Structures are given as C-alpha cells and as structure tokens.
Amino acid sequence: MVAGDQSDPADVLILGAGPAGYVAALRAAQLGRSVTLVERSGRVGGVCLNEGCIPSKHLARFAAAKSTAEKFAASGMPAFSGRPDMAAFQKSRAAAVGILVKGVTSLLEAAGVRVVTGSARFVGRTRVCVEIGEESVRYFDFKDVVIATGSKATSLETLPFDGDRVLEPSRALEWNEVPAALLVVGNDYIALEIAVAYARLGSRVTLASGERLLPDFDQDLSAAAQRGAKTAGVDVVISSDLSSLGKRGGLVVVSGGRRPNLDQLDLQLAGLTHAGGLFKVDAQQRLDRHVFAIGDVSEGLPLAHRAMMQGRVVGDILGGKTAAFDSRAIPRAIFAEPEIAAVGLTEVEAKGAGVEVSISRFPLTALGRAVIESSTSGFAKLVFAKDGGTLLGAHLAGPRSTELIAEMALAIEMGATAEDIALTVHAHPTFAESLMEAAEVSLGRPIHVRSAAKR
Helix, strand or coil: CCCCCCEEEEEEEEECCCHHHHHHHHHHHHCCCCEEEEECCCCCCHHHHHHCHHHHHHHHHHHHHHHHHHHHHHHCCCCCCCCCCHHHHHHHHHHHHHHHHHHHHHHHHHHCCEEEECEEEEEECCEEEEEECCCEEEEEEEEEEEECCCEEECCECCECCCCCCEECHHHHHCCCCCCCEEEEECCCHHHHHHHHHHHHCCCEEEEEECCCCCCCCCHHHHHHHHHHHHHCCCEEEECCCCHHHHCCCCEEEECCCEEECCHHHCHHHHCCCCCCCCECCCCCCEEECCEEECHHHECCCCCHHHHHHHHHHHHHHHCCCCCCCCCCCCCEEECCCCCEEEEECCHHHHHHCCCCEEEEEEEHHHCHHHHHCCCCCCEEEEEEECCCCEEEEEEEECCCHHHHHHHHHHHHHHCCEHHHHHCCCCCCCCCCHHHHHHHHHHCCCCCCCCHHHCC
16 A cells, blocks of 8 residues: 555544534534544445434435324324325435535635544554555644544444344435334344334334333333334333344344444554543543544434534643533434433432432323323423532423434533522413423422422
C-alpha cells in the first residue's frame, strides 16, 4: 500500500463522523481549531442518522399513523384500508435521511472541516494512518485526537447473524414488504420498537425476551411496555430459553446489544488500552492529555443525544473553554405503544443510594387530553427527595412522553422541586399537564385525583 502515501499535519483529528464526532468537529471549528474528520463509511451522521435513530423513528411514525387512523375510525374518521406500501415508505425514509446527511455535510463544509473517507488506525502516539481504498494511505500527525468510532450490533451466541434469516435490527428498517410473521429477540428498546411497528403494520410478531422488557427502566414502565406491546398485537414471550424459539421458520431480528468499534484502531501503538469493552473517561472525556473518547466507545448509555452532548463538551475543551459532561439528566425515549420516556433515578436506584424518596403518580385516565385521544393507559411517575422535594427522576408512559421528558430533564438539571413544577402553569388541555398534576400529588394537594396516589 504505497500509492498516494503522504503525511499531513492535523491540528484536531476526529475519528468517526457520527453524532459524537461531527458535533465535536463543528464545535471545535467554531472555536477556531483546524479540524480533520475521518469517516470509514463515507457517510456523515453515523449509524444514528443512516440506519438507526432516524430510519427507526420514521418507521415508528409510519406504523403509528396507521394505528391512529384505525383507532379513530369509531369516532367518524374513515378507516385505513389495504396494506401499507412499504416501497413508497422506503423512498420517503431514504429521502429524509438524504436531507439530513446533506444538511450535516453542508455544515461541515461551511465550518471548514476537512472530511476524509477511509479506515483509520494508530501507528504511533501522535500519528494515524488512514487507508483510502485498497491502494492508498494517508498519514496524519495530530495535536489532539478524538475517538468517536461508534458501535455495531452484536448477536446472541445461540442466534448468530447469518444475513439471510437471522438479522441485525437495522436490516428490519429496509424491507419493502411487511413480513407475514416475525420473531424479534431482545428486551431492549430497539427490540420493542421493531416489534410494535411491524405488529401495527400487520405482521404476526412474537417478541421473545430473556427477562422482563426494559430491565434497566423503572418497573412500572416495563409493565406498561409489556401491556402496550400486547395491545399493539405483539405476542410477548418471557423465557430463559430463546434458542428454541429461533429454530422456528421465518425472519428473526436479534437485538443483543452493541459493541464499540475499537478492534481495528491498533490502540496499543498509541499507548492506549481497552479490555474489549468501553473506555472509561474523565468529566472532560479524556483518556490522555491529548486523547478524547466520546459516544458509544465510552462508558454510558449508547444514545445519540448523549453522544452529541459529549461532542459539544469536547469541542468546547478543544477550543479552550472550560466544560464538563454531566450524565445525571440524560433522557431516554422509546417510540412504541405507549411512548415511554425516563430521566434521572428510578425509585429503586434512589433508595439504593440511601435517599429517602417521595413517589407521586398521575394517571392519564384523569387527563382531559388523554380522554380526547382515547389514550388513557399511561401515567406520569415522579421521584422526589423527601427532604427538600428536589426532583430526582421522571418516568412517563403515554402520548408525547418522548417530548415531555425534556421538561423533566431541565427540571433535574436546574434542581427544581415539586413546588416549582406544581406552580408552573401548563396549557390545557395538554399531556404536559400530567407533570404539573403529578407534582401536586407529591405535595398532597391534587385536584383531579385523590391524595392516596402519593406514597
């Protein structure tokens, strides 16, 4: 590999153009650094934009629209008829992804970020080699480097991906036909979203989980997710023996977690080590004085918005500003039936930390907007510190939960109390009122439910 070899200085070198990498590149460039961004696939936006967050939420919206039309048929809206046109959907999905990729690309160009397509690996403490095609390499000598190479889907040992019948989740977003039957294996939000979407679109879906759904969420949200999935038509199977299910015919989608893309970087040549897992970084996301790691390669939840915030923090630091990443108020959002969202501590986590808590819950059955939309199965559950009333966590199930959780993240970030939330006037009739009402429950003065809802 000699043709085209050359060595270039790189003020800031960022490996990976996903949500973490491209945001870090833009922020550092805004603050005056010269940035080189290396992306193996040639597509900016990473898994999130191209085959994860954006396509999956596009599918969830498409399936939810069909479900909503059917729900409102009883109220006078003509019912949806016929099978969904998945080929047309795929064109729409591709167009949406294309618009967003073009937008990020133009932002990088306008900021003066140099984008290089190729596979990167370290060849020294301050040098990276980028393989471009099969016959050319480029070397970059960097002052600062940011590792943001993302992650990839992993299969289960008993159900390895075969590219034909047993597939990784992203493949399920590409189908031009709704499968007659589908087995989804996994207990995380990815498995849940795919199962609910295809059940709504008309597939006979079995969701097989080795333990309760969403095991890292509040117990009440897990229960709501299981009930909602069944309402959407999903056959939920909680079983410790998933291998037997996988022997059945038909398509199988396995969501077995994600593994960081680090194996090909030759980290040892840069004096860096990892034991096959995630990097442990400090509050500035540093591994070493001039080495940073952000996004799915670092310890923490593999979420795009977390990665973006890490990118902002690192970009600020590279630009000479003081910054630190705080993970206490990272929201999580699930686009299934019902929508589910959470931020902060669960009841169990707070008690495990030795904090005495007050739990308040407001059911959507008592909410005007929910009754209007025939969506009364959800709730707002808030976790407050009993001493002082500070909000520690919020756990929402129901329409708009994925949007409403931002208010609760802000409340935690600002140290808001139950009194602060209860005294904030919320528009009526809206789903956001459930947050104000739940805070009033905590204070023992609810209007639309009985006081016994507090504990």
